[in-house]
Amino acid sequence: MEKNNKATNGSRSVAGRAKDRIDSVDPYGFERSDDFDYESYEELMSEYLAVLTRRAIKWSKYLKGGAGVQRNVKLKRYVRKGIPNEHRALIWMVASGAQEQMEKYPGHYQSMLQAQHDGKLLETICTDLNRTFPDNVHFRKTSNPCMQKALHNVLLAYGHHNPAVGYCQGMNFIAGYLLIIAKDEEKSFWLMEALFSRILPDYYTPDMLGLKTDQEVLGELVKAKVPSVWQTMMEHDVMWTLVVSRWFICLYIDILPTETVLRIWDCLFYEGSKILFRVALTLIHHHQALIQEAKSLPDVCQAFKQITRGPFVEECHTFMEKIFNEPGSLSMATLTKLRVTCRDRLVAERS
Structure with a gap:
């Protein structure tokens, strides 16, 4: 009995020590939830901090190189691997044309x-x-x-x-x-x-035609790349707007962990809107078995909430590697063609 108590007290003290080391507010000012797993976070960050340190050294050398920040293959590679927070504003401003x-x-x-x-x-x-x-x-x-x-x-x-x-x-x-x-x-x-x-033209307009178009485009991409999920959506008559509108309109804010959202935005400012599709397709493709288990519309909605939580999205460095591999090829030419088709369909339905 005494041994069990010691073990329990020991495990509690580990969690307590982790909480003592990690602030209840994250580096961006967001309060951590009551059920925040401090131990898992500390373990995750101990690995990610090593990555951040390596990247920070490379970025420092790059920015001190004297050539200035120029859009090229090297910068694109650096952006995909993550921009240190102290350089984010600078790189976002230059990469986006702002x-x-x-x-x-x-x-x-x-x-x-x-x-x-x-x-x-x-x-x-x-x-x-x-x-x-x-x-x-x-x-x-x-x-x-x-x-x-x-x-x-x-x-x-x-x-x-x-x-x-x-x-x-x-x-x-x-x-x-x-x-x-x-x-x-x-x-x-x-x-x-x-x-x-x-x-993201026409996303934030009174009729939000760009946003609605891209939700339909995602549906077409899922139909081509993850047909089993598309079939599940059709069987339960689920509109894409119902499950992914907040993904797109908030650019994954409050959907995915803050650090993951910022890594997505790094690429969004450099590569454009196709990043939003890569993220969505990765989430759906990676969890297609879970989504297929849905037996009703509420089940589908619950599955789409579930796939945006947990270690898969919290490990942002690994997740960002996945979005460039798991969905396969996705060119702007393909997106442009699908956007024309989907926009025309939406406009015809409205008239």
């Missing part, structure tokens, strides 16, 4: 911020501020500085910059993540502009 735009239009952000504010736009943005990352310490009104003010400014400036769009669902989370990484309003604004204007 830096070029910011330099081309100096003072534009401030002029948009100081424009005559649209009352309805202002009201809509203010309504969503308190809903943005309530579990992040940086976005609480008690924080100093409080990122809510910066978030308000970025969203308002973008609303005036692109009045046809203004503000719509999902923008607050995107802008919030950009502020956490860039720690700068103007850079966050131009990164948003790059995402919404060039990388």
Whole structure:
């Protein structure tokens, strides 16, 4: 009996020691959940930190090389293997074209911020501020500085910059993540502009036609690459919008672990929207047996929630290697062709 108690106390103390070493708030300000597995996380990070250290040394040498940051095969390879957090804002800005735009239009952000504010736009943005990352310490009104003010400014400036769009669902989370990484309003604004204007056009518009199109495109890709899952979806009459809309509209924020999301965004800013499909296809392909077990529509929805959790997505370095291998080839030409077909179909259905 005494031996068992010692063993139990020992295991508790291991968990306790792990918790003591790991903050209850992650490096980005997000509070860890009550059921957060501190032991598993410590074990995972002990391996990942070695990877991060190696990458940081290589990035440091690359950036000190004197040639500047240029889009080429080497940079693409480096981006896929992960950008150290201290260099993320710089690489995102250059890779996405945001830096070029910011330099081309100096003072534009401030002029948009100081424009005559649209009352309805202002009201809509203010309504969503308190809903943005309530579990992040940086976005609480008690924080100093409080990122809510910066978030308000970025969203308002973008609303005036692109009045046809203004503000719509999902923008607050995107802008919030950009502020956490860039720690700068103007850079966050131009990164948003790059995402919404060039990388993901028509995603964040009143009719969200680009978003709806890409959900249909994913369905076509699953039909070709993972037909057993496509068959399951058809059998239970599940629309792709029901299970993947949040994946796309939030760019995997609050769907996958923060570190994994940031690794995805590294590639998104460099390679464009096809990364979103690679992630989705990897999740679906890797868990096709689980999805096929579904006996009803609720079962399918539950399976799609389940596949975004656990070690497979938490081990972000391994996961990112998987997304470039598991789904097979995926060219922009293929995506462009499917987008035309799916968009035409959606437009025809609406008319």
